[in-house]
Amino acid sequence: MDEFRLHAYESVDAAAIKPRHFHEGQLVLLYNSRLKLFPGKLKSRWWGPYVVHKVYPYGAVDIRDQKSDSIWKVNGQRLKAYVGVESGMEARELATLVDPKV
Template identity: 50%
Template sequence: MLQLAELDELHLDAYESSKLYKERTKRWHDKHIQRCEFKEGELVLLFNFRLKLFPGKLKSRWSVPFHVTKVFPYGFVEIWSEGSGTFKVNGQSLKHYRAGIPVQGNQVYKLSLPSSY
């Protein structure tokens, strides 16, 4: 009977330890989530989940820029593009599109062979 009582006590200790570990892990995960808020008219990129089925490891997993048409509560966003039309997606699969700075003029660099040749 004492061994059964000790076994139950070990079981309860393991359960409590597991519960504390899960709480700490959840707290750490929630702290590192980046919340993105989208506004109507912004440009966003959509993450392509299906790309891993196709070869090409250097291919970008982010689709062409979409326009945000409406923002719903609880993270849903309605986006639009000419090719695919309007549809709703989860806001976690979107990121803000930032256009690059245009290059002012062309610069030409002439390369020469190293002196050892």
């Protein structure tokens, strides 16, 4: 029995159940599990970004929609950190085009 328990404990890493730590004010994306019913190759399964409103023990997280100010309690395993341009900031890059005939 102990060997079976040890094997199950070691296989948790293979199942991608890893602790995720979020803090208040962080931008996150929410996994849309309902998209499986209507599959689409180019549709993203991640919605957001949302703002973390409150973090509870054992993985529950309150997220706030920036547009409607509504708050939802979701499982932290359905969230991932948003890596992108924060709201209000735009990333711009200056590109100079050169005529190839010159």
